[in-house]
Amino acid sequence: MTTALKTPVPTRAEKAQAPKRRRSSAGYPRITPYLFLLPMILLFVGFKLYPYISAFWLSLTKNVGGDVQFAGLANYTRLLQDPLFFTALGNTGIILLVQVPIMLVLAILLAVAFNSAILKWRAFWRTSYFVPIVMGLVAYGILFRALLNTNEGFVNYLIGFIGIGPIPWLGDPMWAKVSIVIAMTWHYTGQNAIIYLAQMQSIGGELYEAAHVDGASAFQRFWHVTLPGLRPAIVLTVILSTIGTLQLFDEPYVLTNGGPDNATLTVGMYLYQNGFKYFDFGYASAIGYALTIIIGVISLIQLRLFKEKS
Amino acid sequence: MMFSKTKPWRRVAIATVAAATVATLVGCSAQADEPQTDGEISGKITVWTWNAPGEGLRAAIPAFQELHPDVEIDVQDVGNPAIWEKITTGMAAGGSGLADVLNIGIDYMGNYAEKFPDQLVDLRDFGADELAAEFPAGAWKSGSGADGQVYGIPYEVNAAGFFFRKDLFEAAGLEYAGIETWDDLLDAGVVLKEKTGASLFSMDKAGTVGDSAGLFELLINLQGAFYFNADGEITMNGEEGVRALEIIKKANDLGLVEDVPGTWDNLLITLRGERDVATSSSGGWLSGVIESEAPDMAGKWGVSPPKAVTSGGLTGAVNGGTYLSVPSSSPNQATAWAFINFALGTLEGQQLVYDGGGMFPGFAPMLESPGFVAPNEYFGGTEVNQIFIDELNQDTPVVNYTSDYARALKAYVDAQTRVLLQGADPQTELDAAAEQVAQATGRTLAE
Numbered sequence: 073m074t075t076a077l078k079t080p081v082p083t084r085a086e087k088a089q090a091p092k093r094r095r096s097s098a099g100y101p102r103i104t105p106y107l108f109l110l111p112m113i114l115l116f117v118g119f120k121l122y123p124y125i126s127a128f129w130l131s132l133t134k135n136v137g138g139d140v141q142f143a144g145l146a147n148y149t150r151l152l153q154d155p156l157f158f159t160a161l162g163n164t165g166i167i168l169l170v171q172v173p174i175m176l177v178l179a180i181l182l183a184v185a186f187n188s189a190i191l192k193w194r195a196f197w198r199t200s201y202f203v204p205i206v207m208g209l210v211a212y213g214i215l216f217r218a219l220l221n222t223n224e225g226f227v228n229y230l231i232g233f234i235g236i237g238p239i240p241w242l243g244d245p246m247w248a249k250v251s252i253v254i255a256m257t258w259h260y261t262g263q264n265a266i267i268y269l270a271q272m273q274s275i276g277g278e279l280y281e282a283a284h285v286d287g288a289s290a291f292q293r294f295w296h297v298t299l300p301g302l303r304p305a306i307v308l309t310v311i312l313s314t315i316g317t318l319q320l321f322d323e324p325y326v327l328t329n330g331g332p333d334n335a336t337l338t339v340g341m342y343l344y345q346n347g348f349k350y351f352d353f354g355y356a357s358a359i360g361y362a363l364t365i366i367i368g369v370i371s372l373i374q375l376r377l378f379k380e381k382s
Numbered sequence: 383m384m385f386s387k388t389k390p391w392r393r394v395a396i397a398t399v400a401a402a403t404v405a406t407l408v409g410c411s412a413q414a415d416e417p418q419t420d421g422e423i424s425g426k427i428t429v430w431t432w433n434a435p436g437e438g439l440r441a442a443i444p445a446f447q448e449l450h451p452d453v454e455i456d457v458q459d460v461g462n463p464a465i466w467e468k469i470t471t472g473m474a475a476g477g478s479g480l481a482d483v484l485n486i487g488i489d490y491m492g493n494y495a496e497k498f499p500d501q502l503v504d505l506r507d508f509g510a511d512e513l514a515a516e517f518p519a520g521a522w523k524s525g526s527g528a529d530g531q532v533y534g535i536p537y538e539v540n541a542a543g544f545f546f547r548k549d550l551f552e553a554a555g556l557e558y559a560g561i562e563t564w565d566d567l568l569d570a571g572v573v574l575k576e577k578t579g580a581s582l583f584s585m586d587k588a589g590t591v592g593d594s595a596g597l598f599e600l601l602i603n604l605q606g607a608f609y610f611n612a613d614g615e616i617t618m619n620g621e622e623g624v625r626a627l628e629i630i631k632k633a634n635d636l637g638l639v640e641d642v643p644g645t646w647d648n649l650l651i652t653l654r655g656e657r658d659v660a661t662s663s664s665g666g667w668l669s670g671v672i673e674s675e676a677p678d679m680a681g682k683w684g685v686s687p688p689k690a691v692t693s694g695g696l697t698g699a700v701n702g703g704t705y706l707s708v709p710s711s712s713p714n715q716a717t718a719w720a721f722i723n724f725a726l727g728t729l730e731g732q733q734l735v736y737d738g739g740g741m742f743p744g745f746a747p748m749l750e751s752p753g754f755v756a757p758n759e760y761f762g763g764t765e766v767n768q769i770f771i772d773e774l775n776q777d778t779p780v781v782n783y784t785s786d787y788a789r790a791l792k793a794y795v796d797a798q799t800r801v802l803l804q805g806a807d808p809q810t811e812l813d814a815a816a817e818q819v820a821q822a823t824g825r826t827l828a829e
Contacts, residue, residue, distance in 0.1 A: 135497055137496060137499070138496065138497060138498060138499035138500065153821075154821075154822075155818075156818070221643070222641075222643075240588075242588065242590055242643075243587065243588035243590065243641065243643075243803075244588070244803070245803075248588075248590070327590075328588075328590045329589075329590045329591065330590075331588055331589050331590040331795075331796070331799065332587075332588035332589060332590055332799045332803065333588075333589075333796045333799040333800055333803070334796060345792070348467055348470055348471075349788045349789075349792070350786070350788050350789050350822075351470065351474075351493055351497045351785070352822075353474065
């Protein structure tokens with residue numbers, strides 16, 4: 073034990089090896105980082121890479137009387153001729169174009185409010201707006217089904233006082249879409265607001281002070297300082313929300329079951345129906361891959377657009 | 383050594399983490415249980431079912447354990463419809479994680495048997511074909527494969543029950559017994575609405591909760607047809623289907639259809655008379671539900687066979703059923719079969735199951751047993767079970783669900799929604815629905 077206290081004098085041979093030893097700094101073997109990564113790599117291969125490849129293979133097959141047979145691109149050509157797939161794609165597109173802008177504008181306004189110095193109980197408000205994101209799917213479905221019930225729902229009860237309604241929220245093709253938009257906005261706005269709030273902390277206070285000195289109004293400060301400062305967060309949330317909406321499944325599943333008459337059928341719902349209702353796993357996989365391609369293309373376009381502007 | 387630069391303890395720690403990870407991942411697929419083939423009846427089995435049928439099966443356990451004291455049976459309420467996704471997922475995963483006995487609906491049976499033929503045990507291996515003669519041929523056939531494999535033993539065999547509110551018909555001055563056809567019924571419905579304000583039917587018009595095809599299936603069935611014919615060709619847009627949807631459209635246009643979202647709670651609301659709806663058509667099992675869930679309505683509900691669509695037509699229809707099956711992945715198939723055989727293939731077991739859960743059986747000795755047909759006080763002394771036995775004895779068609787029932791059902795409900803909400807034409811919409819099913823499944827339209 074006492075020998076460890078002595079400072080070892082390096083020999084000539086050890087000096088020559090010094091650069092080598094530095095690379096494996098502190099005496100770790102070179103394989104160490106990989107060993108630490110190994111659990112993650114194994115999990116990635118087992119639960120991500122393998123399913124990706126397996127699903128792609130599945131999308132090239134079909135089940136004939138219990139036998140899985142290679143079918144080439146048959147599922148993809150069928151997809152291109154399937155009116156329901158395009159209905160689903162159209163519905164998803166409409167919800168995307170309507171819901172995401174509403175939600176993000178609301179989220180920015182909320183974030184400004186959360187950030188305001190005059191707001192009391194700030195932590196409470198932030199938490200209560202974030203809570204919907206962690207709400208379980210089943211509770212969420214029960215809550216909104218109860219709220220939006222045509223005859224006994226609370227929403228129709230309320231708007232009844234100002235002489236509107238009753239609106240068939242979940243039973244009419246158009247209103248069902250509106251219901252999905254409302255539910256999604258409730259579910260995800262808080263999350264986006266928190267992202268904006270975080271970004272706002274990085275906008276320097278001196279910019280506001282300078283604007284103030286220059287006599288900018290509150291709105292001008294928001295428009296010329298806050299919004300440009302939020303730009304990276306806006307890019308992030310637009311892309312995340314787009315991807316999330318294209319994969320939309322929860323809301324139509326719990327609220328409208330894709331109906332009435334497929335008015336809220338989304339690509340995610342259609343994939344689920346084909347896989348788990350009709351046991352058409354090959355076709356469901358093809359839908360999944362088509363969706364992946366669509367998401368990839370749209371994300372690429374969005375990234376390009378934002379890049380050119382900057 | 384402890385303080386040497388290579389620090390072996392770190393290596394050991396890293397290696398342990400890595401090994402544990404590998405072991406965890408590999409362990410997932412390392413279930414090495416061999417199916418028990420020696421036929422010994424012992425050990426533990428699990429059963430997947432839902433509330434009421436689960437009660438029935440539980441009631442048979444003590445008597446079964448007297449015969450086989452070493453057996454432990456765990457009946458699990460997976461819930462309906464959750465059970466279908468659970469079974470599908472298990473089968474798609476090669477049988478991993480499935481219970482030893484599965485309660486399977488007739489509407490799913492064709493799909494499981496056709497898409498996963500190796501996943502269900504051919505119960506002929508255990509001599510199940512000897513039971514065939516004891517069950518209605520149609521119900522037996524729907525649980526069998528193309529080459530006679532026996533994939534499931536009928537647990538419930540449901541005839542259609544047509545329930546009506548005696549008090550409402552009386553209040554409107556109508557004589558229910560005098561109604562012969564569905565046209566007469568709609569005429570009565572108009573009077574009923576006028577005099578009492580009650581609707582004749584309730585339905586989830588948007589079809590966003592339940593499938594809301596019950597009335598259509600009853601009406602097309604009463605005309606001897608279904609979505610598919612015996613050869614698996616699409617017949618939903620044939621003249622029987624169109625007539626069925628036209629009757630529904632007419633009732634809706636006359637304002638006789640109450641729009642009630644298809645949840646269990648809403649069904650109970652109408653059964654308890656909290657919202658007045660004059661009739662409810664369903665499987666015969668609904669009689670037990672009404673009796674237990676709406677005790678205050680005793681004497682107000684009546685039950686009858688469904689009315690004929692055309693004068694002199696069928697007044698009986700099959701309304702679904704369920705089976706008990708054994709998945710090939712079960713390590714204890716012999717015990718699973720022994721339990722099914724006791725519960726469904728013996729009079730003692732059937733009696734216990736029926737008393738416990740009230741599911742309508744298909745087992746002939748049970749139907750013929752003394753006391754099975756008895757006047758029911760709740761329904762004003764009607765011999766309820768006799769109605770269902772008579773229906774099953776009529777020359778009802780074999781209902782061919784096929785592996786594409788779910789797709790046909792969905793296409794139909796969408797068509798019905800367009801007819802009810804937008805006033806679309808039944809023939810046009812059913813043609814479109816049939817075309818859609820044909821395109822998706824490769825089935826042909828019947829001529």
